[in-house]
Amino acid sequence: MTTLRIEQVSRTFPARHGNAPTRALEPTDLTIGNNDFVTILGPSGCGKSTLLRIVAGLDRPTSGRVTLDGREVTGPGADRGMVFQSYTLFPWLTVRENIAFGLRERGVAQDERNKIADALIRQVGLSGFENHWPKQLSGGMQQRTAIARALANDPKILLLDEPFGALDNQTRALMQEMLLGIWERDQKTVLFVTHDIEEAIFLGSRVIVMSARPGRIKAEINVDLPHPRSYKIKTTPEFVQLKERLVEEIRTEALKVAEHA
Amino acid sequence: MRPLDPVTSKQRVAYGFAFFVLFVALWSWATLGGHVSKTFLANPLTMVQEGYDLLARQGFLYDIGMTIWRVVGGFALAAIIAVPLGVLMGAYKPVEAFLEPFVSFARYLPASAFIPLLILWAGIGELQKLLVIFIGSVFQVILMVAVTVGATRRDLVEAAYTLGASDRGIIRRVLLPSSAPEIAEILRLVLGWAWTYVIVAELIGSSSGIGHMITDSQALLNTGQIIFGIIVIGLIGLLSDLLFKAFNAWLFPWRLA
């Protein structure tokens, strides 16, 4: 059982060069239960990455705390896998070595590492690319590798920060199906950040809508669409209805950002 | 010709070679054509003759060997100390804050100015030559390696942390491999500078080496020998550079992929 609790977590970036301090995140509460797939939706600059980085332990909250199964998060660790928006594969390692990075750090023997890595390579559809360098891969393939690399540690929760944000629409749709397929099969706990409304609905069991600066949770919407979901679901009335509702929510937020800018 | 248009590798070799031909042609025209006095500049033919004489009868190969050993020895000594220190400085900011001001200061001390002092301390033996090269290279390498390691992509470091890497793991499995190609380039660059220090070290108080031969030839006004010596230095430099480059390309295939 995995429970992630975000309790009154806020983040203010200190003032620099005479600028006022940036209040990136208002005190926020969120609980994510076992095998939840939660998507966080919000316009850019609303503190989504800040929140995710705090959960990952890469940043410290100004107030409040994050606990995973009752233990407070004080730094990054292998129990929380992270996939970044930018391409962060290690360029000097092959696909297989990248995926096995965390296992190697934990002292898993080479044979065992390769077995786990190769199984994941098949799962994310990269068979035949085991020995390629990241430079030789397309953006979509790099993110597949990054997802496999995070999964290799068998983390309690998978954190994804707009992992498909830089991909073209077709690739992005394929990646969404792949990720959802993995979740439907292996029942992982997932926290997924995006600014794409369709993506948030298609993937999530719950969509958390965040408001613009300073970021805070504005609405929470359950997505009761059945699983397994295929891309066809995106044209059903239920999906379109949810989408309309979220478009309204996001629009008001985006307008606020535009007024302040 | 258009900006940034590439050339084929054959063309590249041909153009590079053409410049040497042009250079020798100009030199021949100036000397053999009688435009420059023989006392000041030997012609290419005399130079080749003198060079043959040096190699065949005056044991110049031994001098070349001595010079190479001094460069490589002094440089290796500097690298063994400078690379780990630079990595530590780049990785740990307190170490950097502690050492950086001094290293930056020491970097500007001209190695050649230390020669009289080093002769006083270490005599005119091999140790003194090695020390000149060491002093000339060590601070440069420390600083450049520190900057390279310090500039490691933060997102890669963060990714490694989220994968469960320890602080030691970050150094060994992120900072080092990501900086390794740059460090190899730094060593290649500084090895080039080390060649200039060794010659200066050999010009003063030495009984062997290419620099020593050049001072001897100057006393005899033998410009052919001087030029031959200089060209040998250039050729060895070029060769070591090519070897270093090929070695780096072999060592870091992921960069070229």
Ligand SMILES: Nc1ncnc2c1ncn2[C@@H]1O[C@H](COP(=O)(O)OP(=O)(O)O)[C@@H](O)[C@H]1O
């Ligand atoms: N390291 C930082 N220093 C100062 N301000 C920051 C820093 N990181 C983010 N911010 C600010 O915090 C706000 C939220 O950023 P972020 O969490 O990246 O938003 P999002 O991921 O939703 O686009 C932005 O206004 C951003 O400029």
Ligand SMILES: [Mg+2]
């Ligand atoms: Mg972001």
